[in-house]
Structure formats: structure tokens, C-alpha cells
Amino acid sequence: MSSIRVNPYPMPDLLAALEHLQQQQNTDTLELATGTKINQPSDDPAGAAQLVQINDSLGQTDSFQRSIASISDQFSTANSILSSVVSAVQRAISLGVEGANGTLSQDDRDNVAAEVSGIQSQLISLANTSYQGQYLFAGTTNLQPYIADPNSPSGVTYQGNTGTNQVTIGNGYQIQVNLPGSQLFNAPGSDMFQAVNDLITGLKNDSGIDTAVSELNAAYTYLTGQQVFYGNAINQVQDQQTYLSSAQVSLEQQQNTVAAADIAGTATQLASAQTAENATLSAIGRSPQSSLFDYLPL
Amino acid sequence: MSSLFGILSIATGALGADQGAMDATTNNVANANTPGYSRLRPVLTENVPIVVGSLTYGSGVSLEKLQSLRDPILQVRIDEETQQQGQLNAFVSAMQQAQTQFSGGSGDIGTQISNFFSSLSQLGPDPESLSLRQGVLTAAGNLANSFNNAANNLTQQRSSLDLGVTQAVEQINSLTGQIAQLNTHISELQGVNQDASAFLDQRDDLIGQLSSLIDVSTIQSDDGLTLTTSNGTALVAGGQSFSLSTQVNSSGFQDVYSSQGSDITTQLTSGQLAGLLAARDQNIPALLSNLDTLSSGLANALNTANQQGFDLSGNAGGNIFTPPPANGQGYAANMAIAITDPSLIAASSDGTPGSNGNVAVLSAVDSSPVAGGQTPTDYYSNVVFGVGNDVSNATAELNASQLILNQLQDQRGQISGVSLDEEAANMVQYQNAYNAAARVVTTIDEMLQTVINMGVTS
Numbered sequence: 077m078s079s080i081r082v083n084p085y086p087m088p089d090l091l092a093a094l095e096h097l098q099q100q101q102n103t104d105t106l107e108l109a110t111g112t113k114i115n116q117p118s119d120d121p122a123g124a125a126q127l128v129q130i131n132d133s134l135g136q137t138d139s140f141q142r143s144i145a146s147i148s149d150q151f152s153t154a155n156s157i158l159s160s161v162v163s164a165v166q167r168a169i170s171l172g173v174e175g176a177n178g179t180l181s182q183d184d185r186d187n188v189a190a191e192v193s194g195i196q197s198q199l200i201s202l203a204n205t206s207y208q209g210q211y212l213f214a215g216t217t218n219l220q221p222y223i224a225d226p227n228s229p230s231g232v233t234y235q236g237n238t239g240t241n242q243v244t245i246g247n248g249y250q251i252q253v254n255l256p257g258s259q260l261f262n263a264p265g266s267d268m269f270q271a272v273n274d275l276i277t278g279l280k281n282d283s284g285i286d287t288a289v290s291e292l293n294a295a296y297t298y299l300t301g302q303q304v305f306y307g308n309a310i311n312q313v314q315d316q317q318t319y320l321s322s323a324q325v326s327l328e329q330q331q332n333t334v335a336a337a338d339i340a341g342t343a344t345q346l347a348s349a350q351t352a353e354n355a356t357l358s359a360i361g362r363s364p365q366s367s368l369f370d371y372l373p374l
Numbered sequence: 375m376s377s378l379f380g381i382l383s384i385a386t387g388a389l390g391a392d393q394g395a396m397d398a399t400t401n402n403v404a405n406a407n408t409p410g411y412s413r414l415r416p417v418l419t420e421n422v423p424i425v426v427g428s429l430t431y432g433s434g435v436s437l438e439k440l441q442s443l444r445d446p447i448l449q450v451r452i453d454e455e456t457q458q459q460g461q462l463n464a465f466v467s468a469m470q471q472a473q474t475q476f477s478g479g480s481g482d483i484g485t486q487i488s489n490f491f492s493s494l495s496q497l498g499p500d501p502e503s504l505s506l507r508q509g510v511l512t513a514a515g516n517l518a519n520s521f522n523n524a525a526n527n528l529t530q531q532r533s534s535l536d537l538g539v540t541q542a543v544e545q546i547n548s549l550t551g552q553i554a555q556l557n558t559h560i561s562e563l564q565g566v567n568q569d570a571s572a573f574l575d576q577r578d579d580l581i582g583q584l585s586s587l588i589d590v591s592t593i594q595s596d597d598g599l600t601l602t603t604s605n606g607t608a609l610v611a612g613g614q615s616f617s618l619s620t621q622v623n624s625s626g627f628q629d630v631y632s633s634q635g636s637d638i639t640t641q642l643t644s645g646q647l648a649g650l651l652a653a654r655d656q657n658i659p660a661l662l663s664n665l666d667t668l669s670s671g672l673a674n675a676l677n678t679a680n681q682q683g684f685d686l687s688g689n690a691g692g693n694i695f696t697p698p699p700a701n702g703q704g705y706a707a708n709m710a711i712a713i714t715d716p717s718l719i720a721a722s723s724d725g726t727p728g729s730n731g732n733v734a735v736l737s738a739v740d741s742s743p744v745a746g747g748q749t750p751t752d753y754y755s756n757v758v759f760g761v762g763n764d765v766s767n768a769t770a771e772l773n774a775s776q777l778i779l780n781q782l783q784d785q786r787g788q789i790s791g792v793s794l795d796e797e798a799a800n801m802v803q804y805q806n807a808y809n810a811a812a813r814v815v816t817t818i819d820e821m822l823q824t825v826i827n828m829g830v831t832s
Contacts, residue, residue, distance in 0.1 A: 080788070081788045081789070083788045083791055084787060084791045084792060084793035084794070088780065089780055092780050114478070115477065116470075116473050116474065116477045116762070117476050117477065117478075117759070117761050117762025117765065118761075118762045118764075118765035118766040119762070119766075120762070120766075121759045121760075121761075121766055122759060124478065124758050124759065124762050125755040125756065125762070127478060128754055129752070131484065132484065132488045132751040135488035135489065135491070135492045136488070136492070139491070139492035139495040139496055140495070142495075142496055143495055143496065143499050146496075146499040208500060209502070209503075210500065210502060211728075215728070216728035217728055218502060218726075218727045218728050239724060239728070241498075241729060241730045242730070242731070242734065243498040243499050243730070244495060244734060250734065253499065367795050367798055369798045372798060372802065
């Protein structure tokens with residue numbers, strides 16, 4: 077008899093197999109419960125490191141989108157304010173043309189002047205518009221930008237500064253978010269407030285009305301030109317918003333590729349681990365309960 | 375010519391031999407479940423025959439010895455693999471705890487870094503808003519806390535590993551003491567040519583336990599067994615054991631010393647002790663130092679950026695975080711925000727309150743090389759990769775080692791394990807032989823009766 081002796085104790089092997097299967101089931105159950113196959117860095121070290129990067133990029137994309145939401149409201153408000161300013165200036169021009177008509181009496185001109193003064197007040201109030209507590213046209217100060225000032229040649233004093241702000245809406249992509257009042261309404265040669273004040277003075281004194289009207293025309297042309305800034309900015313942030321949305325989708329896809337549990341695969345694996353466990357258990361249960369001793373005659 | 379008494383002595387000899395064989399079988403059955411037991415096999419030999427003239431008479435059987443079936447080489451392999459496994463086991467369970475600090479939960483460092491820069495970029499469109507400024511400050515506080523938590527948990531884990539080291543050394547000393555005692559018994563018995571297999575089994579079992587704790591080399595010599603660590607530190611020499619001891623080192627952790635008083639902490643290569651020491655002295659400190667580098671790099675860069683701008687009142691900006699020490703050592707555990715007033719965040723680049731020019735400078739830290747020449751997120755993701763890779767490699771090795779060990783123990787079982795079927799068969803065989811020998815005695819007895827009654831008339 078020279079056959080290889082069999083290990084009479086297969087139990088440790090069976091128990092090790094059982095332990096392995098139970099571990100497998102724990103892992104699978106955790107994956108199914110959390111929906112991710114990376115529950116700790118050792119599950120997939122490279123994937124876990126990639127996840128850190130992807131999550132950071134997702135966080136950035138999200139904050140860019142929030143910034144865009146916040147500044148695009150600001151842009152729309154500024155844009156519509158500027159439209160009102162432009163139409164007010166337009167009205168002032170037609171009043172100026174009316175006042176230049178030689179058939180008008182001084183009383184009539186005074187009435188027109190009063191109407192233009194009304195427009196002046198309206199312009200001051202428009203230029204002082206604030207959005208969420210911030211003056212839109214004060215540069216980077218928090219002071220009310222325009223104060224009516226009879227002693228000033230333009231009828232107003234500008235308290236703001238020439239500062240502009242940039243907001244980041246993409247990696248290395250910054251966009252200017254404000255135009256200071258000094259640039260919009262007091263540009264040399266196209267000074268809107270100066271022109272309006274000149275018109276009022278001109279109407280009252282019946283001299284220089286034509287000059288004032290041509291000043292107003294210059295301011296009108298200039299302002300419509302500046303309106304393009306906001307139009308462009310609105311288009312830019314909309315484009316960027318579209319880009320960021322698609323970037324977000326692709327980042328989320330990447331995140332899924334790296335980390336999402338393969339639900340069907342894991343569930344199948346879990347089921348087969350359970351089957352294997354049952355088989356092992358039944359093998360343990362069926363391992364000989366008796367030995368030759370049981371068959372020896374008493 | 376053989377005599378009846380001669381035959382009788384052959385039969386009684388057979389009775390004794392079978393009884394001895396039965397003894398081995400009984401002992402095997404009794405120890406079927408004893409860990410480390412090696413089965414006994416009776417060694418029966420034929421007695422020297424008696425030659426009378428041209429005739430040769432057999433003179434029966436005798437039981438030479440009960441042999442214990444063991445494979446010393448296999449035992450050494452098992453011990454080596456047990457050492458490997460002990461080390462990996464201790465290391466994996468330590469590092470698995472460590473990696474939970476980097477598991478990507480909502481409070482982990484990576485998320486807090488993202489959150490901080492995200493809160494900063496929301497300040498861009500509305501730099502005067504106190505609530506947005508408070509948001510930045512809160513995120514900065516959370517960032518500091520996440521570093522504190524990770525560093526404190528890792529430090530605490532080092533302390534519990536340290537406790538593990540002390541306990542392992544105590545266990546080692548108790549085991550080497552017992553082994554030395556067994557060595558004495560074994561050499562006493564072997565000195566008088568007695569079978570020491572019971573003690574040998576016990577000693578193998580204890581060496582197995584010792585192997586799971588420390589790297590052991592076994593040297594078998596004439597004057598008994600010598601155990602040393604792989605670098606040569608004596609543990610047991612014959613009947614004498616050498617205790618290891620621990621002493622607190624300059625960083626407050628226990629170092630392991632040999633009985634001669636030399637520090638062997640860094641020389642241990644396997645066993646649980648080596649795994650504990652590797653995690654305690656190398657991997658976890660490396661993680662802590664990574665966290666220090668990252669936290670101090672971030673804090674320095676953000677402080678510098680804040681100092682370049684102006685706060686809401688138009689004053690030059692100061693520190694956002696408490697300034698880290700020059701080498702950053704220990705900063706992760708102590709990182710804290712230096713300001714509580716949200717208006718002190720220097721968003722303005724020119725002193726006007728509505729300017730957001732410095733927000734871009736602060737945000738740029740996110741993409742600047744602040745730690746080890748890498749951006750904060752890149753650096754952190756490398757740390758995550760490092761710890762994950764350590765655990766995953768060691769786990770793979772552990773699984774492989776477990777398989778090898780199972781295989782080896784299977785082999786040991788093939789040689790030394792008790793099979794009850796085999797013992798039952800042997801028992802039947804020895805019993806039959808015993809019965810037959812007894813029948814021979816009865817027959818001789820009858821023959822003697824016949825001889826004695828010759829010539830007697832009743």
C-alpha cells in the first residue's frame with residue numbers, strides 16, 4: 077500500500093474557503109448598498125486618487141456655475157437699466173429738438189427745461205441703481221455713485237471710482253462684471269450728464285440748445301455702444317454655462333466609470349458567492365460524521 | 375529444537391508487542407484533535423532467529439519504539455510562512471484603520487479643500503457680502519478641522535500600535551520561557567534514549583505561536599534547540615531563554631531591546647511585531663508628515679495671498695490660518711483659523727470694499743504648487759493613492775500567504791494527522807493479532823497439560 081495519504085482534517089481548508097466567501101459577500105453587499113465600488117482607497121488606489129481629482133473638478137464646475145447664475149442676473153439688470161437710460165436720453169434729444177424750434181416762447185422753453193430736469197433726475201436715479209446691495213455703476217466703492225450737485229457744471233458729482241471687478245467662470249477664464257459710472261455716463265466728449273445739464277441751461281437761456289443736442293446725440297451713440305458690453309457678457313456667460321453643463325455631465329460620467337458599482341455584475345457575483353457558501357456549508361455538513369469505528373462489532 | 379516454553383515466550387512477546395501497538399493507536403485516537411499532535415506509529419521488528427544445527431527458529435516479534443511521524447523541514451516552512459502572515463496581518467489591520475481617514479467621506483480633507491475654494495469663488499461676484507465671507511471663514515475652519523481629525527486619529531492609532539508592541543514582547547517572552555523549559559525536558563529524555571515526542575509536539579506548537587509574533591530562525595544542535603531572530607538576537611539557547619524588553623524612545627514610543635541591551639527595533643523583518651513596527655514607525659508617520667506638508671503649504675500660500683489684498687475696511691490683509699512652523703512639522707494636528715471676523719478676508723485688491731481683485735489671488739492657490747511642487751488636490755490624491763496602494767498590496771500578499779500556509783498545513787496533515795479510519799483498521803488488526811497470540815498461548819498450555827499428564831493414570 078503506497079498511495080498518498082490524505083489529510084484527515086480538511087476542516088481548516090473548508091473554513092478558510094467559507095471565510096473567503098463571506099468576505100466576498102460583505103464586499104458585494106457594501107458595493108450594492110453604497111452604489112460605489114471604491115469604498116476605501118485600497119479597493120482601487122488609482123481610482124480613489126482619480127476620484128479625488130474628479131470630485132474637485134466637479135466642485136469647481138459647480139462653483140463656476142453658481143458664479144455665472146449670480147453675475148448673469150447682474151448683467152441683465154445692468155443691461156435693462158442701460159436701455160432705460162438710452163431711451164431717456166432719446167427723449168431728451170427730442171425735447172431738445174423741440175426746444176430749438178424758434179417759434180417757441182420762453183415760457184414754452186422753460187416748460188421743456190422743466191421736463192428735461194425731470195429726465196435728469198430720472199437718469200441720476202437710474203445711474204444709482206443697486207443690485208443686491210451693490211451699486212451697479214459705482215466702480216468698486218460702496219458709495220452711492222451720483223449726487224445731484226447744482227454747483228457742478230454737469231449737475232452731478234460722481235462719488236464712485238474707476239475700478240472694475242473680474243469674476244472667474246472657468247479655469248483661467250475671467251470676465252469683467254461691471255462698468256464704472258465714470259466710464260459710462262461721464263466719458264470725455266460723450267458726457268451724458270454734462271449734455272443734459274447743458275440742455276437745461278440752454279433752454280433756460282435760449283442759447284446753445286443746438287450744441288447741447290449734438291452733445292446729447294454723441295452721448296446717445298456712445299451709450300448704445302457701451303450697451304454692447306452687457307450684451308456680449310450675457311452671451312459669453314450663457315455659452316460658458318452651456319459648456320460647464322456638458323463638462324459636468326462628462327465629469328459625472330467619468331466618476332461613474334471610475335467608481336460606480338456594476339450593479340448587475342455585483343448582484344450576480346453576490347448570488348454566486350451565496351450559492352458557493354451554501355455548497356461549502358453543505359459539504360462541511362456532509363463531511364463524514366462517522367468513521368470505521370462506528371462499524372466495528374461491539 | 376524448539377521447546378514449548380520457547381514457543382510460549384514467542385507468544386507472550388507477541389502479546390506485549392500488540393499491546394504496545396494498541397497503545398499507540400489509543401494515544402492517536404485520544405489526541406485526534408490536539409493541535410500540533412503528530413501521530414505515533416509502532417515500529418515492530420522481527421527478533422534475531424535462533425540457529426540450531428541446520429535449523430533456524432524464529433524468535434518472535436518485539437516493539438522497537440513508537441515513532442512520531444513528523445517532517446522537520448515542512449515544520450520550518452510552516453513557521454516561516456506563519457511569520458510572514460503574522461507581519462502582514464498586523465500591518466494590514468493597522469493600515470486599514472489608517473485608510474478610513476482617506477475614504478472620501480463628506481468630511482475628508484479632499485472634500486474640504488474643494489469646499490473651501492468653492493466658497494471662495496462664490497465671493498467673487500459679491501465681495502461685500504458678509505454672509506458669503508462668513509461662508510469662506512466657515513469652510514476654512516472645516517478645512518482646518520479635517521486636518522486636525524485625520525492627524526489626531528493617526529496619532530492615536532500609533533499609540534494603540536505602541537501598546538500592541540509591548541503586548542507582543544510580553545507574549546514573546548512568555549513563549550520563549552516555555553520553549554526553554556521544554557528544551558530541558560527533551561534533552562533529559564533524549565539523554566536516556568527516551569521518546570520525547572509529546573514534548574516535541576508541544577514545542578513545535580509553541581514555536582508556531584512564536585513565529586506569528588517575531589521572525590525566528592531554528593538551529594538544531596546536539597545540545598538542544600537554539601532560536602534566534604533573523605538578525606541573530608538570541609531568544610532561546612537550550613534550556614535558557616533570553617527576554618526581550620521595551621524602552622521608551624525620544625518620540626515617546628517603545629523600542630524593542632535584546633537581552634544584551636541592543637536596540638533591535640529596526641532589525642525585525644517578520645512576525646506580528648515587525649508589522650506593528652512598520653505601521654507605527656514608517657507608514658503612519660509618513661502619512662502624518664504628508665498631512666503636515668499639505669496643511670502647512672496650504673496655510674502658508676493662503677496667508678500670503680490674503681496679505682496681498684485688503685479687507686472690507688480697507689486695511690491690509692493678515693493671516694487666515696495660524697502661521698505654521700518653518701518645517702511644517704505637527705501642523706496638521708494644530709491647524710486653526712487665525713481670524714473670526716469675516717470682514718478680515720482680504721477680497722479687495724485696492725482697498726475699496728467692492729473690489730474682488732484679491733479673490734482671484736486667493737483662488738489661484740488651488741492651482742499653485744503649494745506642497746511638494748504639486749497643487750493641493752494633486753498632492754492629496756497622491757496621498758490617497760499611496761495609502762490605498764499600501765493596503766491593497768499587503769492584502770494581496772496576505773491572501774497569498776494564507777493560501778500557502780493552508781497548503782503547508784494540509785501537507786503537514788497528510789504526514790502527521792490522525793486518521794480515525796486508519797486507527798480503527800489498525801485497532802482491528804492489532805486486536806486480531808493479540809487474540810491469535812492469546813489463542814497460541816492457550817494451545818501451548820493445552821500441549822503442556824498433555825506433556826504434564828503423560829504417564830499419569832487416573
